[in-house]
Amino acid sequence: xxxxxxxxxxxxxxxxxxxxxxxxxxxxxxxxxxxxxxxxxxxxxxxxxxxxxxxxxxxxxxxxxxxxxxxxxxxxxxxxxxxxxxxxxxxxxxx
Numbered sequence: 001x002x003x004x005x006x007x008x009x010x011x012x013x014x015x016x017x018x019x020x021x022x023x024x025x026x027x028x029x030x031x032x033x034x035x036x037x038x039x040x041x042x043x044x045x046x047x048x049x050x051x052x053x054x055x056x057x058x059x060x061x062x063x064x065x066x067x068x069x070x071x072x073x074x075x076x077x078x079x080x081x082x083x084x085x086x087x088x089x090x091x092x093x094x095x
Contacts, residue, residue, distance in 0.1 A: 003032050003058075006063065008041045010065030010094040017040075021083060023090050027059045034093070050086035054078040 003025065012033070019036030024046070031045045054062075058077040061067035067089055072078035080087045 001061070002025060002040060003027055003030050004013060004043050007032050007034065007094055011041060014093050016093060019086050020092065021086050021091050023050045024048035024084050025059070026051060026053040029054050030056075034081075034090070036038070048082065050080065050082040050090075052080055052087055052090070 007025075016034060016036045016039045019034065022033060022035045022037065023032075025032040031043055032041065032046050033046055033048060034041050052063060054072060054077060058067065058072050062069050062078075069078060069087075073080065
């Protein structure tokens with residue numbers, strides 16, 4: 001799964017500045033950084049305002065709609081570090 005390409009496709013045409021910062025997804029060994037300030041989406045492993053960590057199976061189920069990010073968070077399959085308000089906004093950007 002090329003997560004950077006999937007996130008870029010889903011975020012195309014959307015205003016990333018609504019995030020109010022940057023969010024980094026760490027999915028197994030893959031990294032996707034969404035910078036709401038510059039509008040860039042990359043695989044750079046830089047510091048982020050919010051970091052969301054999960055495994056590939058959980059991320060796949062969230063992306064295909066068979067699981068919700070909230071359910072994954074509540075069951076401990078998805079972890080959030082940093083600014084939780086950005087984590088809550090990211091779904092509107094990549095859904």
